[in-house]
Amino acid sequence: MTYREWFETHGQKHAAIMTKLTHLSDEEVIVYFRYENMVQHEPDFCPLYAQNKKCHDMENLNCYLCACPNFRFNDAGIEQKEGKLLKSFCAIDSKEGAQFVGEDAIHQNCSGCTVPHHEAYIRKHFKRDWFDIMKKVTTV
Numbered sequence: 001m002t003y004r005e006w007f008e009t010h011g012q013k014h015a016a017i018m019t020k021l022t023h024l025s026d027e028e029v030i031v032y033f034r035y036e037n038m039v040q041h042e043p044d045f046c047p048l049y050a051q052n053k054k055c056h057d058m059e060n061l062n063c064y065l066c067a068c069p070n071f072r073f074n075d076a077g078i079e080q081k082e083g084k085l086l087k088s089f090c091a092i093d094s095k096e097g098a099q100f101v102g103e104d105a106i107h108q109n110c111s112g113c114t115v116p117h118h119e120a121y122i123r124k125h126f127k128r129d130w131f132d133i134m135k136k137v138t139t140v
């Protein structure tokens with residue numbers, strides 16, 4: 001599966017959940033997307049749920065903005081950088097982010113970054129349409 005395919009599939013899963021939550025306020029929707037609730041009520045949203053694992057070891061992990069609006073990617077490559085194909089990067093150059101430099105390609109490594117999983121951040125960027133929040137992710 002390419003990243004693009006994962007992105008589209010994930011966005012569709014998000015949208016399907018949102019169609020069930022139209023009776024909830026924005027704040028209640030955010031609460032619904034807390035890891036503990038999602039594991040219980042939306043087991044297919046993330047493959048880690050079945051293993052009772054989190055993508056980041058943090059308290060109050062919230063899954064609403066999984067993928068991160070600051071991520072930029074292009075499966076075909078964005079530009080050549082030092083002889084390697086840059087495939088993704090962080091638009092805010094988060095200090096918690098890193099790069100994975102392979103033989104031919106460079107990828108953004110978000111494994112140490114918790115920015116999109118904090119509820120204060122989600123409140124700031126909240127929209128009910130996940131694809132709208134993420135619209136810049138795929139435009140590079």
Ligand code: SF4
Nearest residue numbers: 068071090097110113
């Ligand atoms: S490093 Fe953090 S802020 Fe940047 S794209 Fe990755 S998760 Fe988002």
